[in-house]
Amino acid sequence: MADSKHSSVTSYVIVALILGVITYIEFALVEYPQAWLGSTWTLIWLIALSVVKFIMVVMFFMHLKDDDRTYTGFFSSGMFIALATFVGLTAMFVLPRAVASTKPENVAAANAAHAEVPEALLKNVETGGASRTPDQIADTPRAADRSVEITPPTASNDASTYSVTTPTTAAAGTPAAGTPEAAPAQAGGANEAPAAAAPAAATPAAAAPVEWDSAHGATVFNSNCMACHQATGQGIPGAFPPLAGHAADIYALDGGRTYLLDTVLFGLQGQITVNGAVYNGVMPAWGHLPDGDIADALNHVLTAWGTPPSGFTPFTAADVEARRPDALTSADVHAHRKAIGLQ
Amino acid sequence: MSAEASTAATGTVVAPYRSSKLPDVKLMMWVFLASDTMFFGSLIGTYLAYHNRSLVGPMPRDLFDIPLTTVSTFVLLMSSFLMVLALHSLRQNDISKFRLWTLGVAVFGSIFLGFQVYEFTHFANAGLSVHQNLFGTTFFILTGTHGVHVTVGVLWLVSLLITSYLRPMQAKDAVYLEIAGLYWHFVDIVWIVIFTVVYLVEFL
Numbered sequence: 001m002a003d004s005k006h007s008s009v010t011s012y013v014i015v016a017l018i019l020g021v022i023t024y025i026e027f028a029l030v031e032y033p034q035a036w037l038g039s040t041w042t043l044i045w046l047i048a049l050s051v052v053k054f055i056m057v058v059m060f061f062m063h064l065k066d067d068d069r070t071y072t073g074f075f076s077s078g079m080f081i082a083l084a085t086f087v088g089l090t091a092m093f094v095l096p097r098a099v100a101s102t103k104p105e106n107v108a109a110a111n112a113a114h115a116e117v118p119e120a121l122l123k124n125v126e127t128g129g130a131s132r133t134p135d136q137i138a139d140t141p142r143a144a145d146r147s148v149e150i151t152p153p154t155a156s157n158d159a160s161t162y163s164v165t166t167p168t169t170a171a172a173g174t175p176a177a178g179t180p181e182a183a184p185a186q187a188g189g190a191n192e193a194p195a196a197a198a199p200a201a202a203t204p205a206a207a208a209p210v211e212w213d214s215a216h217g218a219t220v221f222n223s224n225c226m227a228c229h230q231a232t233g234q235g236i237p238g239a240f241p242p243l244a245g246h247a248a249d250i251y252a253l254d255g256g257r258t259y260l261l262d263t264v265l266f267g268l269q270g271q272i273t274v275n276g277a278v279y280n281g282v283m284p285a286w287g288h289l290p291d292g293d294i295a296d297a298l299n300h301v302l303t304a305w306g307t308p309p310s311g312f313t314p315f316t317a318a319d320v321e322a323r324r325p326d327a328l329t330s331a332d333v334h335a336h337r338k339a340i341g342l343q
Numbered sequence: 344m345s346a347e348a349s350t351a352a353t354g355t356v357v358a359p360y361r362s363s364k365l366p367d368v369k370l371m372m373w374v375f376l377a378s379d380t381m382f383f384g385s386l387i388g389t390y391l392a393y394h395n396r397s398l399v400g401p402m403p404r405d406l407f408d409i410p411l412t413t414v415s416t417f418v419l420l421m422s423s424f425l426m427v428l429a430l431h432s433l434r435q436n437d438i439s440k441f442r443l444w445t446l447g448v449a450v451f452g453s454i455f456l457g458f459q460v461y462e463f464t465h466f467a468n469a470g471l472s473v474h475q476n477l478f479g480t481t482f483f484i485l486t487g488t489h490g491v492h493v494t495v496g497v498l499w500l501v502s503l504l505i506t507s508y509l510r511p512m513q514a515k516d517a518v519y520l521e522i523a524g525l526y527w528h529f530v531d532i533v534w535i536v537i538f539t540v541v542y543l544v545e546f547l
Binding site for chain 1: 363365369370373374376377378379380381383384385387388389391392393398399409410413416417420421423424426427428431474475476524525528529531532535536538539540543544546547
C-alpha cells in the first residue's frame with residue numbers, strides 16, 4: 001500500500017494517457033473507417049482495445065495487480081458467470097433464429113420433424129400447456145376448462161347486449177372437451193346462431209349453418225398468434241396491430257373475408273395503418289398449419305373479443321383449402337389490402 | 344481466505360476467529376461487484392439478443408452520435424483517473440488534495456450524467472421510448488441502469504466529501520474511499536464495454 005509517491009502517481013498518469021489514446025483510436029476506427037482493415041478486423045480491434053482498457057482499469061486503478069488474490073478470485077468468478085450468461089442468452093436467441101425460416105423446404109422439414117413429436121407432447125400442445133389432458137378435463141371439468149356458449153346480440157351491435165354464459169356441467173362434461181371430434185356437438189348450439197341471425201344475402205359461402213371448434217380455435221390462436229397480437233387481440237402499439245374489433249371491421253368490407261384468410265395463409269408485408277397508427281412489420285405466413293387450424297383461429301379472432309361481424313359465416317377447412325392454390329406472396333396480400341379500401 | 348469467517352466480523356476489529364486479514368468492507372465490495380458484473384452481463388446480452396429485431400424505427404444508427412459519446416466516455420475515464428489521485432492523496436494524509444480530486448470525480452461524473460440526460464432527451468424527441476421498439480426497451484434499460492449506478496456513485500462521493508468536513512478524515516479511513524473508488528472504476532469499466540458493444544460496433 002505504501003508505494004512511493006512518484007512511482008504510483010506516474011503510473012496513474014501513464015495509464016490515464018493510454019486510456020485516452022485508446023478511446024481516440026476506437027473513435028477514429030469507427031468515424032474514419034479503414035477500408036484496408038475490413039469490418040471483421042475492425043471489430044476484432046475494437047473488442048481487443050476495449051479489453052485492454054478494461055484490464056488496465058482493473059489492474060492499475062482498482063489495484064488488482066498488487067492486491068490480495070482473493071479479490072481477483074471473486075471478481076473473476078463474477079466475470080466468468082456473466083460471460084456464461086451472455087453466451088447462454090446469445091445461444092437461446094441466435095440458434096432458433098438460424099433454424100427457423102419460411103423457405104418451403106424448411107417448412108416441409110419442420111413438418112416432418114413435427115410428425116415425430118411424441119403423442120404426450122402433442123397433447124400438451126393441444127391443451128395449450130395445461131397440466132391436464134383433455135380426457136382428464138372431461139372427467140372433472142373446472143369452471144375455467146368449460147367452453148363458453150356465445151349468444152349473439154339480437155337487436156343491435158351494442159356490446160352490452162352480448163352475453164356469455166357457461167354451459168351446465170353436464171354439457172361441458174361430454175367426453176374429451178378439447179378434441180375436434182366432440183367439440184362441434186357442444187359448440188354447435190352457440191355457433192349456429194350467428195349464421196342464422198345473419199341476412200342470407202351477405203354470406204358469400206354456403207347458407208347452411210357452419211360449426212367450428214371454439215376451444216380448438218383458442219388453442220391455435222394462443223400457440224401461434226398470441227405472442228404478437230396478445231391474448232385479448234389488443235396487439236402491441238407501434239409493433240403489432242390490434243385484431244379485436246379491427247378484424248370484424250375488415251370482415252364487413254367487400255372482399256374482407258377473403259383478405260383475412262389470405263393474411264393468415266400467405267402473410268402480409270408492407271406499411272399499414274390501423275386506427276390511425278402506422279405499422280411496418282411482417283406478418284408471417286401460417287400456411288404450414290392445417291386448414292382446420294387456420295379456420296378455427298380466424299373464427300376465434302372474429303368471435304372471442306366482441307360482437308361477431310354482421311353476416312358472419314365461420315371459416316371452414318374447405319375455405320382455407322380453396323385459397324391455397326392461389327399461393328400469394330405477402331406483397332400480393334398487401335396489394336389485396338389496398339384493393340379492398342384499407343390503408 | 345474464507346468469506347464466511349470475514350463476514351461474521353465487522354469493521355476493522357479483528358475477532359479471534361477471523362481467518363482473513365482482508366478488510367470486510369473491501370471484500371464485500373468485491374463480492375458485490377462480482378454480482379453486479381452478472382447483472383450487467385445479462386443486460387448487455389439481452390440488448391444484443393434483441394439487436395436488429397425492432398420492427399419500427401427509430402433504429403440505433405438513426406440516433407447514435409459517436410463523437411458526442413466518445414467525449415462522454417473520455418470524461419468518465421478521466422474521472423477514474425481523478426479517483427485514484429484522490430485515494431492516493433488521502434493515503435498521504437493530504438486532505439485538501441483529497442477534497443479537490445474527489446470533488447473533481449463528482450463533477451466529471453455529473454458531466455457524464457449531463458451527456459446522458461441530453462442523449463436521452465434527444466432520443467425521446469426523435470420518437471424513441473421504452474415502448475417504441477425492442478431497441479428502445481433494451482437500450483434505455485441498459486444505459487439507464489448504468490446511469491443510476493453513476494448517480495449513486497456521485498452521491499456516495501459527495502457524502503464522503505461532506506463527511507470529511509464533519510469529522511477528521513485520515514489515512515486510516517482510506518478504505519472507505521477505496522471501496523467507493525472500486526465502485527466508481529467498476530461503473531467506468533461497464534461503460535467501456537457498453538461504449539464498444541452498443542455504440543461503436545453498431546457502425547461497422
